[in-house]
Amino acid sequence: MKSSVNPIKRVYLHLEEWFNLSFGKEWNPLYHLGPLTFFFFWIALISGLYLYIFFNTTVEHAHASLETIVNDHVLGIGSLMRSLHRYASDAAIITILLHIFREFSQDRYRGTRWYSWFTGIPTLWMVVLLGITGYWMVWDELALYVSMSASHLLDALPIFSDSMARNFLPGNLSDRFSTLLAFLHLLGQPMFLIFMLWFHVKRLTHVEVSAPKGLAIGCLIALTALSIYMPAQSHAPVNLSKVPTEIHLDWFYLNIFPLLQYWSPGEIWLLVAGVTTFMLFMPWLPKKNEGTPAVVNLEHCNGCGQCVFDCPFDAISLQARTDGAKWKSEVIVHPELCAACGICTGSCPSSTPFRKKKEEGSLKTGIDMPELTLDTFKQQTDEVLGKLTGDNKIVAFGCKHGYDIEAFSAANVGTVHLFCTGMMPASLAEYALKNGADGVVISGCRSGDCYYRFGNHWMDLRIHGERQPALRPRVDRERIKILGGAEVDGKRLHKQFKLFHDSLTQKTATPSSATAKEVNHD
């Protein structure tokens, strides 16, 4: 068994399990935190555009115009839009924080993934700033509190020649600042945020931006219900001759300001800078070594580009052929982007154990992992097959981030360890079945939650014949079991493993068609 799971990861895994139970893996919100955040952003954008049509951005009329929108629009649509605007923005902060927690607890922020983490931190701050300017625009007591607090913080920095806070004292307030705020909140910050999000996902492929329809509809219904049950309210209009005493704070965005009652602005900036710096450099605390990047064997690569399409981290690209071969393209690996997952090996049509070995004596493929070559794990499969004894011989292929398949080991069960199940050519299952195995188990991360993003998904599609290089139709799928589970899922996985084992017994007793289509699935 692997070493015990750290408590933070254990918390995450149980949360994930709970959501799998509630939503199923297709709708599990934890698997769609990015798209959900986008979805909430869209709600905020659409409701914000509605509000802006009727909103007067001037200091004098802002509050009154918002009250008109909220109270006088037909069917309460103004109130609904205002509440959706606020609550969707709050929901986005929750999904962003969960996103951070997920990547951290699963150790998916170091190594080649440093870039997404590093660019994500300033993106979070930009979202928070967007929320702050939003509250500022209303010109109610909360806006005054935000104005004064933010000004005190900014005045502590050597960027303004005059005190900004004095602009919000009686006689000093002008519409120029509200115009600047409107520009920032409505155009400047959202545009900059989109630009930062583009940077954030730059090193990922197949980026999902749309949440599953059912999940999105559920969230929209819930937000609408909350908006109707508890409509967002303004504070009293700004009265510069009075200090706002009781502030109903939105803690998702404005949580830094109450600290001003206890700490100086300088101390707060130190805290913000310290936390930000620490989070920015977390991927190097300590640095993670991904392993040796994939290497291309040009003599076995025809430049089909399947690995380019399958690589989750945009680490492979096509370029013009350099070796004079008849093919138009060849693939090139960008080592600094490679997570060494081996998914490219599994996606290469040349990766088949049925190929004849070349003169050098080892099985070659178009793209391979130096630390665990196709030839190596094919040999390991051969060794395992040679040692199996008893009935229902099973070869279990497992990844290093899911449940440890060593727990399945027995006289009739042998194990082959891969970096990721996506590394496994589908034809290896056929090879094992043809060479003495009665069944094949492929055990990866929890379904929908591959450590390398798509490894188990691609493998699943290949086994089902829905993605190239696909498992041949004639292979009996009933002899293949795909499992997915984390370190804490042992009980469930062993139960499924036993069921599969028993099904093989029944199959031996009553042999079925060799072209059965259904793959056993957890």
Next chain:
Amino acid sequence: MTKTPAIRYLLQAVNLFLFMALIAAFSAGPTVKQLDDGLAVVTLAFGHAGQPVSACHVRTPDELAALAPNMRAPMDCPRERSIIKVELEMDGKVILDLTIPPPGAFKDQGVDVYQNVEVPVGRHEFTVRMNDNALVDGYTYTDSYTADLGPAQLLFIDFNQRIGGFTFN
């Protein structure tokens, strides 16, 4: 772990309810109390550059001749500004006493003052004094004001050199 659709929808509803409850709990609360009951606030806030630390000096012909032709300004005025000293008194008792050196590498910048003082509600007499000239002993500006402050009321004390002193809003 497969649940029937009905149970699954119920669990989804429970999760979404908890999600919304979390939003509801923190989108407008817990309330932050900025100021205790029975208090008002006096804000002393202004920007002002102190007077030069010494008087300007008329250069002698010899001094002018020693300078490069393009630098021969007849007057030699110091860049450094005086320290600003401000004292705010309420009912004869000092409640704020500030000494602010001019910022800048050459100590030639104006100072920004922004100070809040919480005071009890009621009628008070405020006196604010400032010295902005190192060449003058005592205070160069003094103003007084009597205010009847209600709960959470803000008395804003500004300084405007053009009108010759402090203003009370």
